[in-house]
Amino acid sequence: MARLTAAVHIQHPTTMEWIVLAPGDEPEPVLAAEITNPHAWEGDEAAVSEADRPPEPPPFGFTGSDAAPEPEPEPTTKRRTKTARAND
Secondary structure (H helix, E strand, O other): OOOOOEEEEEEEOOOOOOEEEEEOOOOOOOOOOOOOOHHHHHHHHHOOHHHHHOOOOOOOOOOOOOOOOOOOOOOOOOOOHHHHHHHH
16 A cells, blocks of 8 residues: 555545545545645555546536537527507
């Protein structure tokens, strides 16, 4: 296992509990997969290879295609305008 060179705050993938790992710790593989900063490891080597990492979700609001989203269609109903009423 690889050792950490810096303190790392991560969320456990199954319990969702926040964990603080100290420099010199050798985290379990399931926790090591959550540490994405390569500079946190001794020798700048990640403990888990890229193939073993789960895919990262796309950024917020990004659908993955390069095409721009289609604009929303214009409403088909038109509002009636008020007519002036004559006083009786």
